[in-house]
Amino acid sequence: MAEPKENLQMEKIVSLCKRRGFVFQSSEIYGGLNGFWDYGPLGAELKRNVKELWWHAMTRQRDDVAGLEATIIMSPQIWKASGHVDTFSDPMCDCLLTKKRFRADQIEPQSGIVYHYPGARSSFTNELKQSLDNQLDAAVVFRIHDPKDREADRKAAEKSLSDLRKENDLSSWLKLQEAIVTLGSEYNVRELVETISNFCVKHGKSSNFSFAVLLAAGKPPESARKLAKEFYSQRGILEPELGEERIEKIGLDHPLATRFNPENGSLLSEPRPFNLMFKTYVGPVESEDGIAYLRPETAQAIFAQFKNVLETSRQKVPFGIAQVGKAFRNEVTPRNFTFRSREFEQMELEFFIKPDEVIEAIHGSVATLETPDPKPKTPEPQPNWGWQAWHQYWVEERVRFYEGLGLSRDTLGFHRQTPAELAHYARACTDILFKFPFSKKDEQGNVAGDELEGIAARSDFDLSQHQRFSGKPMGVFDEELRAAWAKLPKEKQDDLWKRYYDNRKNYLTKSAKPDETAEQISKQSTDDANGLARGQYIPHVIEPSAGVDRLILALIANAYSEVTETDDKGKSETRVTMKFHPRVAPFKAGIFPLLKNKPDLVAKAQAVRDLLRPWMNVFYDEGGSIGKRYARQDEAGTPFCVTIDFDTLGEKPELLDTVTIRHRDDGRQERLKISELLAFLLLKIR
Ligand code: ATP
Numbered sequence: 001m002a003e004p005k006e007n008l009q010m011e012k013i014v015s016l017c018k019r020r021g022f023v024f025q026s027s028e029i030y031g032g033l034n035g036f037w038d039y040g041p042l043g044a045e046l047k048r049n050v051k052e053l054w055w056h057a058m059t060r061q062r063d064d065v066a067g068l069e070a071t072i073i074m075s076p077q078i079w080k081a082s083g084h085v086d087t088f089s090d091p092m093c094d095c096l097l098t099k100k101r102f103r104a105d106q107i108e109p110q111s112g113i114v115y116h117y118p119g120a121r122s123s124f125t126n127e128l129k130q131s132l133d134n135q136l137d138a139a140v141v142f143r144i145h146d147p148k149d150r151e152a153d154r155k156a157a158e159k160s161l162s163d164l165r166k167e168n169d170l171s172s173w174l175k176l177q178e179a180i181v182t183l184g185s186e187y188n189v190r191e192l193v194e195t196i197s198n199f200c201v202k203h204g205k206s207s208n209f210s211f212a213v214l215l216a217a218g219k220p221p222e223s224a225r226k227l228a229k230e231f232y233s234q235r236g237i238l239e240p241e242l243g244e245e246r247i248e249k250i251g252l253d254h255p256l257a258t259r260f261n262p263e264n265g266s267l268l269s270e271p272r273p274f275n276l277m278f279k280t281y282v283g284p285v286e287s288e289d290g291i292a293y294l295r296p297e298t299a300q301a302i303f304a305q306f307k308n309v310l311e312t313s314r315q316k317v318p319f320g321i322a323q324v325g326k327a328f329r330n331e332v333t334p335r336n337f338t339f340r341s342r343e344f345e346q347m348e349l350e351f352f353i354k355p356d357e358v359i360e361a362i363h364g365s366v367a368t369l370e371t372p373d374p375k376p377k378t379p380e381p382q383p384n385w386g387w388q389a390w391h392q393y394w395v396e397e398r399v400r401f402y403e404g405l406g407l408s409r410d411t412l413g414f415h416r417q418t419p420a421e422l423a424h425y426a427r428a429c430t431d432i433l434f435k436f437p438f439s440k441k442d443e444q445g446n447v448a449g450d451e452l453e454g455i456a457a458r459s460d461f462d463l464s465q466h467q468r469f470s471g472k473p474m475g476v477f478d479e480e481l482r483a484a485w486a487k488l489p490k491e492k493q494d495d496l497w498k499r500y501y502d503n504r505k506n507y508l509t510k511s512a513k514p515d516e517t518a519e520q521i522s523k524q525s526t527d528d529a530n531g532l533a534r535g536q537y538i539p540h541v542i543e544p545s546a547g548v549d550r551l552i553l554a555l556i557a558n559a560y561s562e563v564t565e566t567d568d569k570g571k572s573e574t575r576v577t578m579k580f581h582p583r584v585a586p587f588k589a590g591i592f593p594l595l596k597n598k599p600d601l602v603a604k605a606q607a608v609r610d611l612l613r614p615w616m617n618v619f620y621d622e623g624g625s626i627g628k629r630y631a632r633q634d635e636a637g638t639p640f641c642v643t644i645d646f647d648t649l650g651e652k653p654e655l656l657d658t659v660t661i662r663h664r665d666d667g668r669q670e671r672l673k674i675s676e677l678l679a680f681l682l683l684k685i686r
Contacts, residue, residue, distance in 0.1 A: 007437050009437035009557075010337065012562070013337070013437065013556060013557055014337055016576060017040075020042055020636060021041045021042050023037050024037070024039075026038050034334055035342030035343070036341065037338045037549070041586075042587075043552070045617055046552055046580070047345075047548060047552055049585075049586070050405070050548060051548060053404075053405065053583060053584070054324065054401070054546070055347075057401055058320075064319045065322050066322070067321070068302055068305060068309060068322070068323045069325065070298070070301030070304075070305060071301070072294055073282065073292050073293070074292075076291055076292055076293060077469055077470070078300050078301075078304055078466075079296075080469060081465040081466050081468070082303075083465070084293070084300075085293075088276055088277060088296060089273035089274050089276060090103050090104075090274055091103065091274070092271065092274040093259075093268040093269045093271045093272070094268065095263075096266055097261070098264065098266070100263070101332055102332070103333050107258045107260075107262060109253070109257035110214060110260060110262060111251050111254075111257065112214050113214070113217055113221075113249055113250075114213070114247070114249075114250055114260075115212060115215065115225070115245055115247060116246040116247075116248065117211045117212065117228045117242050117243055118208070118243040119209060119210060119232075119243045120207055120229070120237050120243055122206070122239055122240065122241070206237065207236075207237055209232075209235065211228055212256075213228060213266060214256075215265055223265075225245070228240075228242055229242065231266070274330075276329040277293040277328075277329070277330065278330050279292075279293055280292055280293070295328065296327055296329050297327050297348070298323045298348045299323075299348045299543060302348065302350045303462045303463055303466050303474075304470075306463060306466075316478075317354055318351065319352060320349050320351035321349070321350050322347075323346075324345065324346070324347045324348075325345065326344070326346075327343075327345065327346045328342065329342060329344075336436070336450075337553060338553050339450065339553055344547055344549045345548035345549060346545060346547055347548055348544070349543065350543055351390065351394065351541060351542045351543070351544070352539035352540070352541050353387060353390050353540050353541070353542060354478070354537065354540070355387075355538075355539075357496045357499050358481050359383075360496060361481055361485050361488060361496055361532065362384075362480055362481055366384060366385075366389075379392075379393050379396065387427055387540055388427075388428070390542045391427075391428055391430070391455065391457045394544050398432060398455060398544050398546070402432065404581075404583065405555065405581055406579075406580065406581030406584065407554060407555070411434060411435055412432060412433060412434055412435070412452075413432075413447070414431065414433065416428070416429075416431075417430070423461075424510050425507060426458055426461075427458075427459055428456070428457045429454055429457070430454070431455075432453045432455070433449030433450055433451055433452060434449050434450065434452045434554040435447045436449065436553070437557055438450075451550070452547065452550050453546035453547070454545050456542070456543045456545070457542050458540070458542075460507070460538040460539065460540045461511075463539060464507060465511065467538065475537055476537065476538075478535045478537065481532065481536075482534060482535030485532055493533070497530075498529075500528070500529045500537075501526065504528040504529060505525040508521045508524055555580060556578070559580045560576065561576070562574050562575065562577070563577070576634070576635050577637075577664060578634070578636065579637070579665055582640075582684045583685055585637045585639050586617065587638040588612075588616040588618060588640065589616070589619070589638065589639075590619045590621055590630075590632075590638045590640070591605055591609045591619065591644070592621055592629050592641060592643045592644065593644050594646070601644055601645070601649065602622065604644045606620065608674060608677070612677070612681065615681075615682060619633065619638060621633075626643060629641070630662060633664070637664075638664060639665075640661055640662065640664065640684070641664070642659050642660070642661055642662075642677065643659060643660045643662065645659075645660065655671065657674045658672060658673050659671070659677065661677075
């Protein structure tokens with residue numbers, strides 16, 4: 001239950017990120033803001049490259065995807081329709097002792113001994129007793145000298161005092177206080193009572209709040225008691241005396257197994273839902289009507305603009321809309337560096353496809369995974385693909401994208417969501433994982449990884465929701481379907497009609513608004529299914545949704561490599577090389593004149609820099625030895641260094657206008673003509 005040791009590899013990565021300017025803590029000079037990160041000079045270049053590569057692969061290199069750049073703040077109705085207002089929440093709980101916040105569903109089950117406490121009260125210490133005695137004496141003396149005092153009351157007061165002294169118990173003190181209040185003399189009684197009552201509140205409290213501590217079996221119970229006393233002290237109970245302790249042994253499957261802080265064993269508060277959307281107000285008045293949200297994903301804008309894009313891009317289903325942009329989630333526990341942030345960027349594609357019933361109507365059958373293409377490795381989209389084949393295709397495409405950035409397949413993992421994990425409208429969801437240094441190991445020591453991207457088959461849920469909430473039709477007209485439907489035998493039409501009807505009814509029932517009746521739902525489902533004959537349907541969607549920041553972190557973790565060398569004097573030095581794929585590397589080449597005090601070398605080196613600059617990001621460096629300059633570029637992840645030396649200037653005539661290219665990963669050097677340099681580098685970085 002001790003605080004887990006920070007992952008050493010992650011510590012090194014975080015420190016390099018700061019030292020070399022990949023990632024800084026946001027607002028660092030003011031102590032930072034949890035869950036927010038800034039990208040420094042190298043990080044900004046890396047991120048830009050990654051987003052460019054995604055955009056290029058997803059839109060410009062394809063005929064069937066169009067781009068979109070929508071606003072961050074949109075109509076709050078969008079988030080009503082998408083379900084985010086009502087259901088986009090994480091279960092949250094707090095440590096009752098340290099107040100540290102946890103996501104309840106991320107707490108690993110723990111076994112051990114639970115020590116339960118029903119409450120506590122202040123123990124009667126000598127110090128407290130002395131203080132009470134003084135107050136009592138004052139009270140009694142005061143009562144005795146009150147001219148309106150009655151003998152019986154005075155006796156009651158004295159009795160309480162003596163009981164108190166005998167029993168060492170607070171209850172007598174409270175009784176005495178009551179007696180004095182009842183007397184109600186004008187002689188400054190109120191002031192005295194107030195003093196006493198403040199004193200009681202401060203010192204005489206008890207708490208019925210139950211608390212518990214989980215200790216690993218074999219640990220001394222004293223540590224549980226210590227935590228419990230701390231808990232009650234925090235609630236104003238001085239020198240707490242714990243109520244009767246109850247002990248319970250629990251296993252990993254016990255309902256309490258996930259209810260304790262893994263770091264200190266303290267009981268956690270009951271989990272409660274916490275909506276992750278950041279709220280703001282549009283306009284000058286902070287009223288309910290002006291509430292808006294910072295988008296928690298980029299996808300919804302794509303659905304909301306579906307019709308506009310369809311009409312202006314001359315696309316036809318199947319086709320996709322891609323968007324890259326900021327998303328905001330008020331995560332309960334931002335963690336693992338940038339992995340779970342509160343402000344991050346997403347790269348999302350919504351790829352709209354025909355429902356399987358439509359494919360079947362047009363093509364007679366649906367190609368699925370059960371009837372795989374003979375070349376499943378490089379599938380070419382086919383007109384008879386249903387959702388399964390498209391889903392599989394996009395998983396493959398996305399994996400290929402990651403490979404192209406230098407993340408080999410063995411650094412990745414997959415998680416196919418189980419039916420229990422899937423949202424009610426989703427047909428499938430495959431997460432592509434990366435094995436981060438903080439990713440957990442299973443019992444066999446295998447690492448599955450953590451999510452980089454989710455590829456979901458979301459049926460027609462999203463467009464249907466926006467159709468229902470906006471009242472604007474989100475369906476498409478397909479002449480091919482209309483023509484094919486008319487030629488289908490009645491039996492086939494009935495079969496497809498029924499399946500489409502059942503799917504619509506299922507969706508409408510599960511997403512019904514409170515005032516919708518079963519009859520209305522049946523009628524709507526019938527109308528929807530009747531649309532098939534007219535060539536109308538609502539497209540389904542496959543959604544590959546990736547996080548830029550998680551990918552950047554994966555690339556950094558994947559690139560990080562260090563070598564420790566010891567010199568003749570036994571002094572060892574660790575050198576870090578960031579082995580980024582040239583495509584993503586912040587700088588593609590370092591350009592060095594051999595010596596900075598030789599104007600001819602400098603001029604030539606600057607000419608080489610200017611030759612390359614329009615095509616790629618290069619770094620010109622003339623400071624320090626060549627070895628130092630190499631080392632600096634190795635840490636920045638620059639794949640090539642180009643040195644301009646005296647041979648470049650023609651000292652050896654046969655080497656005139658040639659440069660030395662040094663390869664980052666193996667230190668190999670080769671001589672190349674300046675005239676061939678651009679083509680050489682472009683080939684490596686494209
Ligand atoms: P998780 O289960 O890790 O919270 P998610 O399944 O909620 O992620 P999606 O809603 O599918 O995530 O978002 C798509 C992608 O956006 C994720 O795969 C991830 O790369 C990225 N992403 C989501 N939340 C965050 C976050 N808080 N910080 C950084 N990236 C995020």
